[in-house]
Amino acid sequence: MWISQPAGKVLAVLIVLGVLQACASTTKVEVEADQEFPRPLVEQLPVHMGIYIPQEFARFAFEEYELRQPKKGKAAKKKPAGKGKGKQAPKDEAQEATETEGTAEVDSATGSADVASSGQSDSAEAGEVATSSETKSETETETETEIESASVSASQNADPPRLKMRVDLGAAQSRLVRTVFPPVFQQASLLDGLDAASFPEGLELYLVPAIKDLQYTTPKSTRLQVYEIWLQYNFKIYDRNADLVLDWDVPSYGKTPGAFMKSAEAALHAATQMALRDCGAAFSTGLRHQPALQRWLQGREARRSKTELNIDAGSGATGSVVGTVSANNKENGE
Amino acid sequence: MSRINTGYLAIVVVNLLVLSGCTTTTIDEYRRDSVDLSTDKAIAVLGRRHTSGMVTEPFIVDCIGNRLNRGKNKMQVYTEREFQDRLYPWFEPRTAPLQLPRLKQVLARPMIRDEIQKMGLQYIVWVDGKTVRGASAGGISCSVGVGGAGCLGFGTWEDDGEYEVSIWDISDDRPVAELSASAEGVSYMPAVVVPIPLIARVKSSVCDGLADQIKQMFPG
Structure with missing residues (x-):
């Protein structure tokens, strides 16, 4: 039985148009800005960290x-x-x-x-x-x-x-940085700019995120029923004098299985969300193990200890001066 | 004419609802130790996703969790997302412990131990595996013309599912049971004008079998 009614013809034309549209369609994946990221359960680093999100990071689109x-x-x-x-x-x-x-x-x-x-x-x-x-x-x-x-x-x-x-990844990755990164530090401040004069009191370091690379695969290219996304992030941490303390590349990965009647957009969207969570996991668990940051923390402790020793020594000198002054006063019969 | 169309549509719908492909499911169980889940304790059902190119389908994980959470002997179940969010980032694909010694290390962190106590969590059910498309045969050709459209042919394919389930008691850091499920299903799609998919419900079958088996292990 062939569909020969007018409605059937319209349906047939629509199917053809649908097929043609599918052939020439654009895959658009917009990761929502309101995607929720959980607060990481990690031991906080004893640092007051500034976090600056550059415009190109906040508006990133592949x-x-x-x-x-x-x-x-x-x-x-x-x-x-x-x-x-x-x-x-x-x-x-x-x-x-x-x-x-x-x-x-x-x-x-x-x-x-x-x-x-x-x-x-x-x-x-x-x-x-x-x-x-x-x-x-x-x-x-x-x-x-x-x-x-x-x-x-x-x-x-x-x-x-x-x-x-x-x-479209900019809004979601900015939200990731604003939500997941601050709890990693004992104190964190979001910065509007990198002018040292505008930094909050006590700020020791500041972090600048960047995305370097994005790659994806679809079942069409791999013959695996999996959609995959790789994101390559870079995190630079500077001290107050804008000296580079840490330059850290963080790859993150997300994948989701393809399914019957599941669109490429939906699958890549889910994979991208996974990759963003993976980046947050890598950052929150891996930052403390970065040798450059550990060296900086050790150096800071050494500087603090030295300063305390100096203060102690300084206090001792003052005491002796005072003592000397007292002794002189005694000698003067005062 | 409209009556004929309605009747034809009804036949198609009934076919879709009643007919389905053939599925065979086998469940094996290895119980190391007795399990006891008190009513105030909960379990979490999680999928393994650490291997590149292989993903335990979220459908299976959600399905098992939903089935455990309803019906007779229903349990308090944390969904995968809820569990991962509350213990973020320690159960993401990058960080999730693959073996019990690693789990011990994770649980040694006071803030994680506290959160698990707050959740009342006692068991983690790990689901690992996937369903793959096997051999296929036949073919269907469709044509669209000015006069109408239609398909003719017959297609068939196999789906093979292999899953393993490990149940960990996180209060004692010990594995309590392992289950494995294998399922095969053959789907058919005859097409006479309209293709009629008779899909073998392999994943649903695996889900039902595993969920029932897990429920039997936890007497209510």
Whole structure:
């Protein structure tokens, strides 16, 4: 029995439109700013810590663009797939082009991370234009070239890159820092700026968080029924004189199983929430074990002990002076 | 015509409700020690998620917890999220103790010990495993045209679930029981115009079996 009624035709058209929409849709993951993070049950570090959240951290959004492929024979540049951080599933090249793992390193000036990855390919050659953002020293130039070539490719094609994936993370990660980090310290103050003159009384150190990298995988690329997110955070801790005390990279990871009728958005959202909690766990349990911070704490204790000794010694000297003065007074018959 | 459509729809719905794939579940139990859960004590059901690429499905963990928390011999159960939040960050995938010696170290922290006492928690039930898609066969083709749309074909696939459950008595830092469950299910999807999924409820079957077994271990 074929659906031949008008309603059936409308349904059929809607199904087709739905399928087409699914093919070209953008995955948008917005991690809510009101996501709750629990207070960590950890022993507090005996420090008055300032916490400064930079604008680029608070507004961070990861975006991955898919380049429309040029027509056959027009690929601007061929690069072996998976040269950067974008890993490829072991499939044929045309498939590989659509299954690039998302990865980005962050532009600290803008707080955004844009990645261009190759889109669907109708030729094996075009499938090789997989591009990823990689700013580590050796591959930096190479990556710039890749992105440039991808841009050239896109401009030749005249079609703008299509937004393939967007993860809005800034609000949630700022909330994580504001909620989970302060209880790690005996005293913590949120700072509006890094002007030392405006620091609260007694502030000893201040912390500046940054996100360096975001990567994700989907079942499409790994053939595992798991959505995964990796976040690479960096925490810098300075003393009041803006001297660097600790430079600490913290990777965090979240994963969630894919399920029938579960959207990629929902799965990646859950994975991102897990990754944020994981970052909080890593920070709250691992900070005290950082050798640089332990050295600073030991140094502070040593300075305090020295100061106390000096004060004691100073008190002793004063006493002797007083004593001397008294003795002189006695000698003078007073 | 509308009567025919209604009748057809009813048949489809009844098919979906009544028919399902075949599932076989086997539960094994190894009890090390007797267990005793007083009415004022609680248990927590948690999933293992420490292996990369492998996740114990939250569905199974929540399902077992819900079943333990209702019906005959119902227990006071902390959900995974509630438990993890109250003891954050010590039971996250990164930090959760895999073995009892590590659990002892975690519980040695006074603030954790105090919080567990406040919660009245006595047992932790760890669930580890997953269901994977096995062999599949057949095929369904669908076509959409101006004149209408329809599907024709037959598909079948297997789901295999393997789960292990460890029950720890955290008041004495000792394991009290281990359970294992394996389930196989074959799902079918015949398609004549409309695909009719006859899904084997492997996870639900595992959940029911494990929850019933755990309840039997804790006489009310």
